[in-house]
Amino acid sequence: MSPARPRLAVWKFASCDGCQLTLLDIEDHLLDVAGALDIAYFPEATKGEVEGRYQLSLVEGSITTPHDAERIREVREMSETLVTIGACATAGGIQALRNWADVDEYLSIVYAEPRYIDTLSTSTPIEHHVRVDFELRGCPISKHQLIEVIDAFCHQRKPGIPRHSVCVECKLRGTACVMVAQGIPCMGPITQAGCGAICPAYDRGCYGCFGPSQDPNIDSLAAWWKRLEVSDVDLVRALRTFNAYSPEFREASEAYERRA
Ligand code: SF4
Ligand code: SF4
Structure with missing residues (x-):
């Protein structure tokens, strides 16, 4: 059975944290969000952690390691609604440049001991790995659009995010x-x-x-x-x-x- 206030979790994969910070940057609306949702898991903002299930998961970042490919499946299982936030999570991010490159060559140039690096040869969006309920685009995302997505979740309606140019x-x-x-x-x-x-x-x-x-x-x-x-x-x-x-x-x- 769902708790009185839906539980919110915010997850990070390969990313710069900028989209998570947008949630902390919504100023006056942050208190409204905290009133409407139980912020149960958000390591960027608090050490406190309430174990899942979660009614809403916001996922930042792309999948770039075997471990993260496993972890996103666990996040999906714990989440009733999963929304990806930002260009990394929805389109691979800047790190997707590796998808057209020789990753082993990159590793040998960047790291002194590449044998300790366990990485995939690609950076892929979350939807390549698990079912995603909604994708919120942007690098970083717009705080106004994030509020709209959260409000839509709270009222069980479709987010009004325009697709025009x-x-x-x-x-x-x-x-x-x-x-x-x-x-x-x-x-x-x-x-x-x-x-x-x-x-x-x-x-x-x-x-x-x-x-x-x-x-x-x-x-x-x-x-x-x-x-x-x-x-x-x-x-x-x-x-x-x-x-x-x-x-x-x-x-x-x-x-x-x-x-x-
Ligand atoms: S989409 Fe942009 S701002 Fe958001 S985590 Fe990725 S690089 Fe950072
Ligand atoms: S109206 Fe012109 S300047 Fe504005 S986004 Fe379109 S092409 Fe760019």
Whole structure:
């Protein structure tokens, strides 16, 4: 039987902790969350630990070791609802660059004693390993979207997270398009909204932190970037930044890599 207040657990896999910190950065709403949920397991914030089951698990980070591939299955078994948070957990993160590299070569360069390192040759999203109930994108995630996901869980409804592109956010805040007006390459047309279009507001192109928007037209973006004299090599680099192992960015980066 479920406890009076649903239990929340926050788990970390291969990641920088930035998305977990977003939960601590929700300021006034943190007290509301603590009132609605029993924060039972959150090592980043407290030493206190209540053993599962947990009604809601937030999972940060990607799977990069055999141990973590086992651990995520245990987390899934203990969790009634499992939500992945951030680009690492939903798309492999920056560490997914290893998926196109020789990991043994990396190990020999980075570590003095590589024989002590037990790692997988890939960094993969959580959904490659266990069933995921909802993916919250971003590097880091948006605190407003995190509150929406928690509120939706508390009221047993679907989270209202938009899948449209960052371009819509530019229009909403009245930012002149940096790609059209200034010729700055921008990932916004193929990137999911959520950041508030911060980078274009400061005269920079979008870096694609929130991963692919719904049905991204990557070929159209590539044609625009070609007009701006961006090479295919740089396009591949842009697609393989924070969300390299999302299906859309992965497939497009491999196609443009073959062409480069
Ligand atoms: S998605 Fe970005 S901010 Fe979140 S844990 Fe990964 S690297 Fe850090
Ligand atoms: S600046 Fe980028 S995100 Fe904004 S409207 Fe132009 S292409 Fe879209």
